[in-house]
Amino acid sequence: MKLFILIITLLSSLSAFSQVTERQKYWKKIVDKDAKELGVNNLDSTRLIKTYRMWYNSMQLVELTQLNDSIFDGQIVNYVTKNSGTKKKPKKEILVHKTKIPSLIVRTLIDTLHSANIETLPDADEIESYPKGFDGRNYVFEIGENGSYRIYSYWEPENEQYQNGNLAEIINIRKILKTLRHELSLGKLFSDFLNRLPTGSYYYGGTGMVKI
Numbered sequence: 001m002k003l004f005i006l007i008i009t010l011l012s013s014l015s016a017f018s019q020v021t022e023r024q025k026y027w028k029k030i031v032d033k034d035a036k037e038l039g040v041n042n043l044d045s046t047r048l049i050k051t052y053r054m055w056y057n058s059m060q061l062v063e064l065t066q067l068n069d070s071i072f073d074g075q076i077v078n079y080v081t082k083n084s085g086t087k088k089k090p091k092k093e094i095l096v097h098k099t100k101i102p103s104l105i106v107r108t109l110i111d112t113l114h115s116a117n118i119e120t121l122p123d124a125d126e127i128e129s130y131p132k133g134f135d136g137r138n139y140v141f142e143i144g145e146n147g148s149y150r151i152y153s154y155w156e157p158e159n160e161q162y163q164n165g166n167l168a169e170i171i172n173i174r175k176i177l178k179t180l181r182h183e184l185s186l187g188k189l190f191s192d193f194l195n196r197l198p199t200g201s202y203y204y205g206g207t208g209m210v211k212i
Contacts, residue, residue, distance in 0.1 A: 020151075021123060021125045023123070023124075023125050023132075023153065024123055024125070024151055024152065024153070027138075027140045027151060027153050028151050030055075030058065030140070031053075031055050031140055031142065031151070034055065034058060034061070034079075037079075037094045038061065038077055038079060038094070038096055039096075040061070040063070040077070043142045043144040043149060044142075044144065044149035046144055047146070047147050048065055048066070048067060048144060049066045049067065049068060049145070049146060050065070050066040050110065050144070050145045050146075051063065051064065051065045051066070051142070051143070051144040051145075052064045052065075052110065052113055052118055052141070052142075052143060053141065053142040053143075053144075054139060054140070054141055054176075054180065055139070055140040055141075055142070056137070056138075056139055056186075056205070057137060057138055057204075057205030057206065058204065058205055059078065059079060059080065059190065059204040059205040060076070060077065060078055060079075060186060060190055061075075061076070061077040061079075062074075062075075062076055062077075062180055062184065062186070063075050063076075063077070064101070064106050064109055064110050064113070065106070066106075066107075066110060071103070072103040072104075072106040072107045072110070073101075073103060073106060074100070074101035074103075074105070074106035074109070075098050075099060075100055075101060076098070076099040076101060076184060076186065076189055077096060077097070077098050077099075078096070078097045078098075078099075078189060078190050078193040079094055079095065079096045079097070079204070080094075080095050080193075080194070080197070080202045080203065080204040080209075081093070081094055081095075081202065081203045081204065082094075082095050082197075082200050082201070082202055083200075083201040083202065083203060084200065084201070095197065095202075097193045097196075099189060101184065105183060105184075108183075109179065109180070109183060109184075112179050113176055113179065113180075116172045116175045116176050116179070117172050118141065118143065118172075118176055119143050119145065121141070121152060121169055121172060121173065122152065122169065123151075123152035123153060124152070124153060124154045124155060127167070127169055131155070131156070131162045131163075132155065133155045133156065133162075135206065136155065136156045136159070137155070137156050137157075137158070137159075138153060138154075138155050138156075139153060139154050139155075139157065139173070139177065140152075140153045141153070141154075154173050157170055157173045157174060157177070158174055158177065194209070197211055198211070199211050199212060
């Protein structure tokens with residue numbers, strides 16, 4: 001009986017993997033690479049009760065985790081790539097700053113994002129007529145819950161020029177992003193992180209910066 005259950009589980013996992021789009025595979029490869037460099041676990045390898053992750057343009061990660069019925073944990077990770085060395089021998093270094101999120105705020109955010117359907121929102125590829133692009137703002141969401149895992153992404157969801165603001169998915173994504181920005185001061189945290197960087201050449205989210 002146990003062997004039968006194991007076989008069914010493996011078949012279900014293979015079926016789910018086969019349904020992942022090329023775009024989802026692309027983002028999974030990116031976030032797994034970033035997770036390794038930032039020293040955080042790949043979310044699909046954990047068995048926590050619930051974890052929400054939002055990746056923004058390879059420069060900022062928000063992680064909200066429920067460990068059990070009463071313990072919640074979370075962090076904001078800001079990171080940039082520092083370019084050094086020479087043209088012949090370039091050197092790249094990831095600079096990271098992590099900010100802990102108080103457990104009460106994590107619990108409140110998980111409840112709010114759950115009500116905005118963060119766990120069940122479709123990938124943008126699954127939405128008819130959703131515009132496709134890579135330049136600009138990309139948001140990648142990872143959802144882990146009791147051993148299950150899914151990943152999806154949205155490109156420029158807040159851009160009025162490209163998006164239909166009446167779509168339920170766009171309404172929910174905008175609510176999620178607005179909530180995270182407001183409650184966690186994400187823009188200020190990243191700006192403060194940049195201001196503290198030493199002199200050098202940096203790259204983040206498609207942007208190059210030189211501090212003198």
